[in-house]
Amino acid sequence: MTALLEVQDMSVTLKLAEGEMTAVQDVSFTVDRGETLGIVGESGSGKSVSSMAIMGLLPRGTRTDATTLRLGDVDLLSASEDEMARMRGNKIAMIFQEPMTSLNPVYTIGRQMTELMQLHKGVSGAQARARAVDLLEKVGITAAESRLSQYPHQLSGGLRQRVMIAMMLMNDPELIIADEPTTALDVTIQAQILNLLKDLQKELNIALIIISHDMGVVARVSDKIAVMYAGQVIETGPVSDVLHAPVHPYTQGLLESIPVPGQIEPGGALGSIPGLVPSLKTRFKGCRFANRCQRVHDNCQQGPVALQEAGSGQAYRCVLTPAQLRDGTPSLSARDAGDGSYGKGINMDASPVLQAIDAGCTFQVKQGMFSAAKPLRAVDNISLDLRKGEVVAVVGESGCGKSTLARMLLGLQEPTAGKIILGGQDIAGLSDMERSRKLQSIFQDPYSSLNPRRTIGEIIRRPLHLHGVGNVAEQRAKVDTIMERVGLPRSFYYNYPNQLSGGQRQRVAIARALILNPEIVVCDEPTSALDVSVQAQILNLLLELRAEMGLTYLLITHDMAVVEHIATRVVVMYLGRVVEVADTHTLFSNPRHPYTKALLKSVLTPEPGAGVPSVDLGTAYPNPINPPSGCTFHPRCEFASDICKAKAPVLESLSTTHQSACHMLEEEMA
Amino acid sequence: MLKFILKRLALGLAVAFTVSLATFLMLNLAADPASMVAGEDATQEAIEQIRVQYGFDRPLYVRFFEWIGQLVTGDFGDSYYWKQPVFDLLIDRAPVTLTLAAGALTVTVVLGLTLGVLAALKPNGWLDRFALSFGTAAQAVPNFWFGLILIILLGVTFPIFPVSGDSTWMHFVLPCFVLGTSAVPQVLRLTRTGMIEVLGSDYIRTARAKGFRPRQILFRHALRNALLPIVSVITIQIGYKLGGSVITESVFALNGLGRLAYESILGADIPTVQMLVFFFALVFIILSILGDILNAWLDPRMRVE
Numbered sequence: 001m002t003a004l005l006e007v008q009d010m011s012v013t014l015k016l017a018e019g020e021m022t023a024v025q026d027v028s029f030t031v032d033r034g035e036t037l038g039i040v041g042e043s044g045s046g047k048s049v050s051s052m053a054i055m056g057l058l059p060r061g062t063r064t065d066a067t068t069l070r071l072g073d074v075d076l077l078s079a080s081e082d083e084m085a086r087m088r089g090n091k092i093a094m095i096f097q098e099p100m101t102s103l104n105p106v107y108t109i110g111r112q113m114t115e116l117m118q119l120h121k122g123v124s125g126a127q128a129r130a131r132a133v134d135l136l137e138k139v140g141i142t143a144a145e146s147r148l149s150q151y152p153h154q155l156s157g158g159l160r161q162r163v164m165i166a167m168m169l170m171n172d173p174e175l176i177i178a179d180e181p182t183t184a185l186d187v188t189i190q191a192q193i194l195n196l197l198k199d200l201q202k203e204l205n206i207a208l209i210i211i212s213h214d215m216g217v218v219a220r221v222s223d224k225i226a227v228m229y230a231g232q233v234i235e236t237g238p239v240s241d242v243l244h245a246p247v248h249p250y251t252q253g254l255l256e257s258i259p260v261p262g263q264i265e266p267g268g269a270l271g272s273i274p275g276l277v278p279s280l281k282t283r284f285k286g287c288r289f290a291n292r293c294q295r296v297h298d299n300c301q302q303g304p305v306a307l308q309e310a311g312s313g314q315a316y317r318c319v320l321t322p323a324q325l326r327d328g329t330p331s332l333s334a335r336d337a338g339d340g341s342y343g344k345g346i347n348m349d350a351s352p353v354l355q356a357i358d359a360g361c362t363f364q365v366k367q368g369m370f371s372a373a374k375p376l377r378a379v380d381n382i383s384l385d386l387r388k389g390e391v392v393a394v395v396g397e398s399g400c401g402k403s404t405l406a407r408m409l410l411g412l413q414e415p416t417a418g419k420i421i422l423g424g425q426d427i428a429g430l431s432d433m434e435r436s437r438k439l440q441s442i443f444q445d446p447y448s449s450l451n452p453r454r455t456i457g458e459i460i461r462r463p464l465h466l467h468g469v470g471n472v473a474e475q476r477a478k479v480d481t482i483m484e485r486v487g488l489p490r491s492f493y494y495n496y497p498n499q500l501s502g503g504q505r506q507r508v509a510i511a512r513a514l515i516l517n518p519e520i521v522v523c524d525e526p527t528s529a530l531d532v533s534v535q536a537q538i539l540n541l542l543l544e545l546r547a548e549m550g551l552t553y554l555l556i557t558h559d560m561a562v563v564e565h566i567a568t569r570v571v572v573m574y575l576g577r578v579v580e581v582a583d584t585h586t587l588f589s590n591p592r593h594p595y596t597k598a599l600l601k602s603v604l605t606p607e608p609g610a611g612v613p614s615v616d617l618g619t620a621y622p623n624p625i626n627p628p629s630g631c632t633f634h635p636r637c638e639f640a641s642d643i644c645k646a647k648a649p650v651l652e653s654l655s656t657t658h659q660s661a662c663h664m665l666e667e668e669m670a
Numbered sequence: 671m672l673k674f675i676l677k678r679l680a681l682g683l684a685v686a687f688t689v690s691l692a693t694f695l696m697l698n699l700a701a702d703p704a705s706m707v708a709g710e711d712a713t714q715e716a717i718e719q720i721r722v723q724y725g726f727d728r729p730l731y732v733r734f735f736e737w738i739g740q741l742v743t744g745d746f747g748d749s750y751y752w753k754q755p756v757f758d759l760l761i762d763r764a765p766v767t768l769t770l771a772a773g774a775l776t777v778t779v780v781l782g783l784t785l786g787v788l789a790a791l792k793p794n795g796w797l798d799r800f801a802l803s804f805g806t807a808a809q810a811v812p813n814f815w816f817g818l819i820l821i822i823l824l825g826v827t828f829p830i831f832p833v834s835g836d837s838t839w840m841h842f843v844l845p846c847f848v849l850g851t852s853a854v855p856q857v858l859r860l861t862r863t864g865m866i867e868v869l870g871s872d873y874i875r876t877a878r879a880k881g882f883r884p885r886q887i888l889f890r891h892a893l894r895n896a897l898l899p900i901v902s903v904i905t906i907q908i909g910y911k912l913g914g915s916v917i918t919e920s921v922f923a924l925n926g927l928g929r930l931a932y933e934s935i936l937g938a939d940i941p942t943v944q945m946l947v948f949f950f951a952l953v954f955i956i957l958s959i960l961g962d963i964l965n966a967w968l969d970p971r972m973r974v975e
Contacts, residue, residue: 057878082883089880096879101872106894106969115890116880151970164876 003030004207008068012053015061021280023049025231031207038222039211042277042531045228047211051177056084090120093168097180099160103152109163110148117170135166156620158189175207186397187602191615216604219243220612227251230278230288237314240608247316247325250289257536259565260605267342272536276501343568352385354520360417361404376625378404380576386552393555393567401576406522406556411435440513444525446505450497457493460511486511503534524556560603564588572596575632582658592660594637678962682955689951694734697940706938746945751937756945766836766926771911773842777850786861805855817848817921834923845922853907864896898969905961909954
């Protein structure tokens, strides 16, 4: 049996100013019709480059070598540029990460779909339109006919990704490559798109390659997976074998660094792979993972390591045998499952350290030069108390107002209603100095939140200088201490941010936030820009620092796995309002609001073959300028009744630690 | 779309009114208009006589609304200097200037867009370097000097083109080229940057993944997006061209509106200057409305709903 797509020993070499760089080396895999291959890896692992090589879309000056690179009976390696153009969009289709920017903004959906069929199949416009309508209906888009004349900006992100999928099906491709197809989408939309892809693939008997950094996504939709690291496939095999019995220390480490409930108690130290993903410019002598590996061995640097068979189609790239690798020696540093005491002992009767009282923030939004400004209620009447030692997570999809709430609590955004109280005083009356002594923040993007023109040392020392703490020598000593504490080598003092990796920069941001000994740190998506293996390091660090320094965190995030692991209390927001608040354990074990339930259901833990639970919220996230009447969630709620359309529910106390705003609960309580 | 155009027109009228007010105030308040018209050596009596004769003795607002009334009825008064209706002067001189502006615009668009696109296809390639050097040179060289050099080179040393007058289209080649190249650098750079950005965008990657050939991608998917910011710059450039015609027309002895403006300023011919400023402003306003409409046609996101 020969597979539809066969890739054997493929290498991709990029030409750079400073010489050649091998971005992908000796990658082999096959995918057959009806089969799904998941490629998982961190940034720079070569997973996207591999897919672009198959498409023949790598930039000029890039060289692709392989012993075999074949789709059906076409040799992709020797095919001319013209033959490749005839394959693309026709036999091989590709779906990209960013649905917001991957469609041409100046042409209608209809034109972009029909032109693809007309290009390859030479059909009439009417035939292509008919096919486009069929496919739009197939991907679950209503009023398909009228959608054809719409432009991309008139559609939501989820709809655009559906259009993208429908478009790529126009010519009945044999192979679809989906590169991070759901990474840019909200979690509740992710499930819909993944299920759609899987259903279509089965129905149309297509070969599918899903590329993702997210082990949960890959585990649930793939038949087999390839784990990539530094340009190589480091482990491959049937998905259940690789995930249940990983051989390679990197795969083992990757799986253990993901917080999975049931395997690790909240607040426990996640397993983490030390160090950083190596630059591909490195001249590798032997195993590319050796410098981060706990099982490092004399033979690791004795030349390139070949892929070894581990039985039943599983293969791995390591000098040790599967038996040696599975002997139970920890593949990771310092994993501590925790003792269940996390989050206990917080005095909930103490006076709050930070408090929002009926706080609201309304922006006046003008949609055109002449139209009157309309109010946008980013945050609508929220009350929230933070007590010392708490880790309060605010969760919700993009547009729910969680970042505006964070900015208000930081004193960076003046509330238009209610007030923010920091340590018993109205934050509006505090100076920047008074505020920043108690309250600090860490942001999502460590690439843009550090001043590129200051050295690491200056960045961290700056708050001390501004607050006039100690003399230069004392300041320098403090900087050294905190740098050591957050795991930055002292030699970085004179480096600039661009010389550091994402994880290291986030450590700098943490050091800067903590150098003044603040009471509260607001962390806005602190790990979502980081690679999985680095995310665990940062989460562990945040947890240790909290315990040592008695910090209180406000965590803004969309990642429910992170929330379950480090939050002590969770606030669920929807369209500027709080729909549910509870301690973490209660919220995850007994969610009451339909929206919370949907959010939790959409979390994808890496369970092989478990499929993707369908979360059907029907319509897209509403536009905050025209919020629905009554309970703003009602158009997406399967339980909605007449009262939900008419009246907004209020937060009802279900227990001392659990409140939710839903009419069904009100009836229950009455 | 109709609502969009009407809104732009209303805004345009408001701008036109403001411009006419500003022009009127500048010409009448900067110096005593009567003594300007009378000339340097005029006696006090002569000045006073002119003041009464031309009506400068009446209050400012009366004269302003009188002028507005003239504008609306299409009667622009008589020129003090040429002793004929300003409107006739305008009709007489406008074709030369409009031909010059249209020709210069063609040069700008053809050279600017072509070089910009070619430069963007291979950033840092030899074409790109050539285009950028050309752009820098064209920006650094003063317009009038370039005109004179061309006259010496192509009019005198190698007499290919006539160098003064406006009787044949050959007369317009050099002035259009001189005036046109002055705006090339800006259009070129904008096209280049826009094109590089568009070619690196996600939707161009999608077009490649759909199997389009490079040429199809360039013309079908990239150009329209790259043109968006250029349209508004070109509209502004036409305005500069009209202003620039004052110098170019002098260098090439073209009898157009630019020359007329130059002469009427020297002759303190207030009605003519006033009319010319208003006319240029009006052309500018109409062009920017056209630019907005063109942009809205090119880019669905600009259409206000």
